[in-house]
Amino acid sequence: MSEWRRRGLLALAGVGMGAGQAPFSLWWLALLALGAVLWLLPGAASLRGAALRGWWAGAGYVLATHFWIIDPFLVDPVRHGWMAPFALLGMAGGLALIFGAGTALAHWLGWNAQSRGLALIPALLLAELFRAYGLTGFPWAPLGSLWLETPVAQTAALWGVHGLGALTLCLLLVPMALRARPGLAMGAALLSLATVAGLWHWGAGRMNVPQEPTGQxxxxxxxxxxxxxxxxxxxxxxxxxxxxxxxxxxxxxxxxxxxxxxxxxxxxxxxxxxxxxxxxxxxxxxxxxxxxxxxxxxxxxxxxxxxxxxxxxxxxxxxxHLVPFGEYMPFGELLSQWGITHLASAQGYGYAPGxxxxxxxxxxxxxxxxxxxxxxxxxxxxxxxxxxxxxxxxxxxxxxxxxxxxxxxxxxxxxxxxxxxxxxxxxxxxxxxxxxxxxxxxxxxxxxxxxxxxxxxxxxxxxRAETPYARLGDLPVLLWGLAFLLALGAGRIAIDRRRRAS
Missing domain, CATH: 3.60.110.10 (Carbon-nitrogen hydrolase)
Incomplete structure (x- = not known):
């Protein structure tokens, strides 16, 4: 298919991924849409092409899950209404850059279709973590939350919502990356299904453990x-x-x-x-x-x-943790000259952090x-x-x-x-x-x-008893993602040396 048609399908599939978030909570539809995104992403002819594919998928997902951002500007439409379309398009375009950076990183690390598919796992995980922590963070609609209406969500007690997102990428991408070898791909797909079934059973058991009431x-x-x-x-x-x-x-x-x-x-x-x-x-x-x-x-x-x-x-x-542009205004004195002010606080340039x-x-x-x-x-x-x-x-x-x-x-x-x-x-x-x-x-x-x-x-x-995630946070998932990236990077270096030697 043409590259523009592929990008359009990526955007539509990104919108479909939003069906896994409330109030729809159609986790199965979100998984199908995510699978379509992951199928369509690899194979770009260049680093720029890979980044653009990720950007289109990310833009669709952000538009589907963040369009409520226009509502605060309509509370006082005379004063703030003009900002609403810029806020929505700016948020979608800006956050989609993070997805695009992740797909570009996966393309750069890989040396063939299979390795580039596998590289999407740590690359998109690190993109999600950057979205959660970078530039004050904004982890709205994290990938792992699509499981919330299922017992699988209970595993967030082990590795958090971002770890659950990384697991989801593994379950889908490993069989796809092995599609050139049908036997291995089928085995990986069965293992993914067995993993989901096992986690579903574990989560259901966790939810059924009786707890002593507090009496309050x-x-x-x-x-x-x-x-x-x-x-x-x-x-x-x-x-x-x-x-x-x-x-x-x-x-x-x-x-x-x-x-x-x-x-x-x-x-x-x-x-x-x-x-x-x-x-x-x-x-x-x-x-x-x-x-x-x-x-x-x-x-x-x-x-x-x-x-x-x-x-x-x-x-x-x-x-x-204050809301940028809502509770405080970065460069408030400068931006106020153009009529850009915060929304939630009526005091000066907003609140101070505790x-x-x-x-x-x-x-x-x-x-x-x-x-x-x-x-x-x-x-x-x-x-x-x-x-x-x-x-x-x-x-x-x-x-x-x-x-x-x-x-x-x-x-x-x-x-x-x-x-x-x-x-x-x-x-x-x-x-x-x-x-x-x-x-x-x-x-x-x-x-x-x-x-x-x-x-x-x-x-x-x-x-309940303190969870592993409450003790360790996102550090184990981050270290796992970095180790995965280093292994892929070492593989690419070895392949490049072999090619030059031949």
Missing amino acids: VVRVVQPNAAQHLKWDPAYMPVFFNRARELTAIAGPEGARPDLIVWPETSVPALLHHADNLIAAIEEAAQGVPVLFGVQRSEAGLYYNSLGALREGEVQIYDKR PEGQALLDLGPLGKGLPLICYEGIFPQDLRGFPERADWLVLVTNDAWFGQLTMPYAHLDQARMRAIETGLPMIRAANTGISAVIDAEGRVITRLGLGETGYADAPLPPP
């Missing part, structure tokens, strides 16, 4: 504040009072929960001006600890924070919680910067920025993957949904849907 009940509060009204002075007290009333409601037979969690920025005042609001929360909670999202300032800097109100005292966690090494939230009999604010929940590495292991995870977020089509569902799935990776349950409070309590196997115990106003009480699931 948590409540997530969802005030459902529409983003275009959230900071309207006429509506701020309405949304705050709504959350306060949901906090005050007694459970069956007058029972009270053991912990109440409000969403991100749910207190409509800076913390040092919010004494009356904090007192109102404490009165409504009737002695129950409350976690709440709030903004605060200190020494001229502003922070997106999580407050933990217990026995009249407030512990503070400041968000460390300090590294912050302590866990200590809530006494409830144990210690590892706090995450919105964007931080998509980074597995952000759960590793604390000095001790938590008993549970808590994530507060405001997904009202991002519409109701796909992003809130995919963001929830990211939280589920973090629970599997760490072996810790997660409490997730979202302003407009989806709020949920998630167990340590990534299952949703209870949830409040998009656009609902209300609260949900649920037993706090118990933690």
Whole structure:
């Protein structure tokens, strides 16, 4: 086929790969589409051609999984609407460069079709890791998350979502790379099927191991504040009072929960001006600890924070991993001259990052919680910067920025993957949904849907033993990928020397 037709098919297959992500979660269709991409990628005539093939596939995948990026610009369309198409096309084109770099690296390392096919495994793995860590990182819709609705996802406790992505590449690419030898290819395909069956069985067994209940009940509060009204002075007290009333409601037979969690920025005042609001929360909670999202300032800097109100005292966690162009503006003073400003913070050029090494939230009999604010929940590495292991995870977020089509569902799935990776349950409070309590196997115990106003009480699931991934992170997968690349590089050098000698 012509090269342009191949690139078009790669883009379409990249879109098909997006079917594995929420809310569709069609893992089998995503695997077929990924297989088509991996079949079409090798065989380019040049390094540039290989990079372009990867770019087209990556652009299709990013467009399918990131198109919600336009929604924040439409909250205030007069001010920001003009940026929406540039944001979508810039994100798709920019992130696709990472995929293109991976396919170019595989082409350069290989010396024939078979070796170039195998080289895609470590090359695309390293591309995914760069997407997660490089330039502050943005690992949205990682490849391995397509397995989330299957027991295979439980293996993320061993090697994380990026390790699961690398395994997926191995399962598909090894049989393809051996297609010139039908017998070996058939054996490799059967081995891939057997591997999936074995991991499926292992994951199902992990999910069925009974866990001792904690005996504690948590409540997530969802005030459902529409983003275009959230900071309207006429509506701020309405949304705050709504959350306060949901906090005050007694459970069956007058029972009270053991912990109440409000969403991100749910207190409509800076913390040092919010004494009356904090007192109102404490009165409504009737002695129950409350976690709440709030903004605060200190020494001229502003922070997106999580407050933990217990026995009249407030512990503070400041968000460390901020959203570029949303919560802070790189080169803000310069870009503001062209009308390019951040979206989420109304303060100066955005928020400041919180300090590294912050302590866990200590809530006494409830144990210690590892706090995450919105964007931080998509980074597995952000759960590793604390000095001790938590008993549970808590994530507060405001997904009202991002519409109701796909992003809130995919963001929830990211939280589920973090629970599997760490072996810790997660409490997730979202302003407009989806709020949920998630167990340590990534299952949703209870949830409040998009656009609902209300609260949900649920037993706090118990933690599992610390997982291998929680201890080691992505380092083993990175070292494996680098070793694979070095082996291929050594093979290429040996082949080149043999050719020159002949």
